[in-house]
Amino acid sequence: MVDVVKKGLLIILSGPSGVGKGTVRQELFKDESLNLAYSISMTTRKPRPAETDGVDYFFVSEEEFKQRIENNELLEYAQFVGNYYGTPKFYVEKLLDEGKNVVLEIEVQGALQVMARCPDALTIFLVPPSFEELERRIRGRRTEAEDVVRERLDKASKEIATKDEYKYVVENDDVLAAKEHIAKIIKENS
Numbered sequence: 001m002v003d004v005v006k007k008g009l010l011i012i013l014s015g016p017s018g019v020g021k022g023t024v025r026q027e028l029f030k031d032e033s034l035n036l037a038y039s040i041s042m043t044t045r046k047p048r049p050a051e052t053d054g055v056d057y058f059f060v061s062e063e064e065f066k067q068r069i070e071n072n073e074l075l076e077y078a079q080f081v082g083n084y085y086g087t088p089k090f091y092v093e094k095l096l097d098e099g100k101n102v103v104l105e106i107e108v109q110g111a112l113q114v115m116a117r118c119p120d121a122l123t124i125f126l127v128p129p130s131f132e133e134l135e136r137r138i139r140g141r142r143t144e145a146e147d148v149v150r151e152r153l154d155k156a157s158k159e160i161a162t163k164d165e166y167k168y169v170v171e172n173d174d175v176l177a178a179k180e181h182i183a184k185i186i187k188e189n190s
């Protein structure tokens with residue numbers, strides 16, 4: 001008998017900068033029953049002190065990024081507050097074929113591109129309990145200069161306005177509650 005592996009789910013996790021996508025994702029990945037794999041994005045942003053190339057992102061020059069676009073190697077890409085971000089296609093396809101549920105943690109413009117190409121994708125938008133709390137979180141992280149924080153907050157209101165394009169909207173008030181909510185959604189759709 002031939003072993004046919006059921007293709008995994010493509011999961012898009014979006015939400016404004018600082019809402020807690022990375023934090024909630026780390027909790028989700030502790031739950032092995034969810035069978036998750038993370039799609040490592042490519043970016044022209046400079047690495048933060050705690051970030052590692054090939055783990056958090058593939059950090060590349062603008063020239064290299066444009067070459068990847070040219071070669072049609074990206075599933076989607078977008079510019080976000082002065083930098084390029086994109087999803088390498090090859091690993092996503094390979095992981096889905098292996099039956100993994102693949103998580104793309106991406107911003108709204110890229111998410112809309114994936115929704116158009118993959119209508120079956122499970123799309124989740126994380127919202128903060130309030131805009132004031134979002135501001136507290138993004139500033140509290142201390143990873144961006146003040147002008148970049150302002151640009152990201154300005155972008156955040158526009159991004160939150162698109163939340164109804166997503167199949168699910170989840171509030172990240174408490175990290176573990178948000179993790180549980182998303183885990184339930186993934187299980188219902190697996």
Ligand SMILES: Nc1nc2c(ncn2[C@@H]2O[C@H](COP(=O)(O)OP(=O)(O)O)[C@@H](O)[C@H]2O)c(=O)[nH]1
Pocket residue numbers: 015016017018021022041042045076077078080085086087105106107108109110111
């Ligand atoms: N379109 C797209 N957006 C991405 C990708 N990777 C990350 N992003 C998004 O780009 C935005 C900025 O990311 P980053 O500079 O790491 O800031 P952070 O998400 O606030 O830690 C966030 O909304 C990310 O989810 C990608 O491959 N494609």
Ligand SMILES: Nc1ncnc2c1ncn2[C@@H]1O[C@H](COP(=O)(O)OP(=O)(O)O)[C@@H](O)[C@H]1O
Pocket residue numbers: 015016017018019020021022023024137138140141172173174175
């Ligand atoms: N539910 C929460 N309550 C309080 N602080 C949170 C919560 N979720 C995340 N944070 C904090 O907010 C900041 C931004 O979270 P992060 O995961 O980096 O966001 P994102 O990946 O969406 O940019 C971090 O300092 C993180 O510890």
